Amino acid sequence: MSAAVIAVRHLDMRYRVPGGFVSALEGINLAAAAGEFVTLVGPSGCGKTTLLRIVAGLVPQTGGEVDVNGRPLRGPTRDIGIVFQVPALMAWRSVLDNILLQIEIRRLDVASYRGRALDLIKLVGLSGFEGRYPYQLSGGMQQRVAICRALIHDPSLLLMDEPFGALDALTREQMNLELQRIWLERRKTVLFITHSIPEAIFLSDRVCVMSPRPGRILETLAVPIPRPRTGATMQRNEFVGLVGRVREVMQASGGWD
């Protein structure tokens, strides 16, 4: 059994407001083993993004412990890649230079990573676009560049915060298949956030269902459906059953949105 890449224990996150505190997250216990695809699904405002930012080391938690790769988290770690809901590319850089930003900031040798960047560009299906600028790409293409940027330095952990949320439904389905393909080729540990239940089941090994604020993990479901999963998989009884179960849990906690 491989050691947990992420281990979150009794995590609390509270914000001070006039008159007291408001709790964003309460008592979160979460673990992800190496190569596991874990999804957090929950209604808007339940704290999923906060949790992801805490695991990314961008904001410190107010209670509990977070270990990444066996070490307590004390700030941004080098070993993660992040994809947000918006691609957040630099408009003034080409696709290739956007991906290589990771390498530049980390002060590694840019030239030696070019080959890897071009491989990633090919992997996400954007060959030939490396010289293009973000304004010349569609939203889905920009997100694929963002995914390359998150993978170029070969992190062991990938954090994705509703990366396909801003895309239309068709592109979104396509991107789910793409992500699965990329992930199958380069097994990373992934912590994925979404508020789409089918997307969560489709992509993951385990799905953690969160309650509305203050966010708690209500239930964790395993998704034993074999991969590669396809559009047809979504019709199977197993799949539909799991979606139903997640809906039940969310509805019971009043989180139906």
Add this chain to the structure above:
Amino acid sequence: MLCRLGHFLTAEEYRETRLDIALPLLAVGVFFVGWYLAVVLLKLPAYLLPSPVDVFREVFTRWPLFLSHGLDTLWAVIAGFVVSILVAGPLAVLIVSSRTLERTLMPLIVISQTVPKVAIAPLFVIWMGFGQMPKISIAFLIAFFPILVATIGGLKSVETELLDLVRSMSATRAQIVRKVQIPAALPQFFSGLKISVCLAVVGAIVGEFVGSDKGLGFLLLTATGALNAKQVYATLVILILMGIVLYWIVCDLEKRLLPWHVSVRGQELFVPQG
């Protein structure tokens, strides 16, 4: 950081580039024709509004005079403009990097701007004597504020997600400023430059009105005093041309440095698939 779009112009882009030159020239031409017609049709006396033909003749026959004074003013304008960039740029970065600095420095800067430059120009002459220095100082004083304000706006306008991303890469403050904030601020920086280059001309002229015996402002003053309308208008035309050329240079620089920005490339219909 010179980026080029790196492709041959499409027929539409080619047409647009031609229009970029043709339409302004046409507009200016119409202006001069209108001026000429106004003088002829309204039979305006020469001391009120000379005909553009006479004005241009004045410029051409006395071109050494206009050249030497014009260069004098031009030098002050460029010097003031360059100094304002060199001061406003780093100052903007400094102000954005520290809330304390912002809260202490900005009020002082705003105060310096609310003082009418025309009123303190004589003071500058007293402090710095006749010649170039007061001109350059006033040009600088007027030109630096738009650059400062615009650049501060640009530096602050980086997407939160992008900042989060580079923070997650453990970027240092210097890296964030250099690789993220400054490039992100360039479009607004250039907006500031465009305003400032015109104001620098105004500033140099104000300086010349008050304390110089050289330059187009000085020419304007003496010509007005001598009721020499032709020379007044001739000087104005030269000044206008100077402003236009400088502004155009800034715009051209912007087109070369920022081809990716929407204000430069225009709204296109893109056709990527996927």
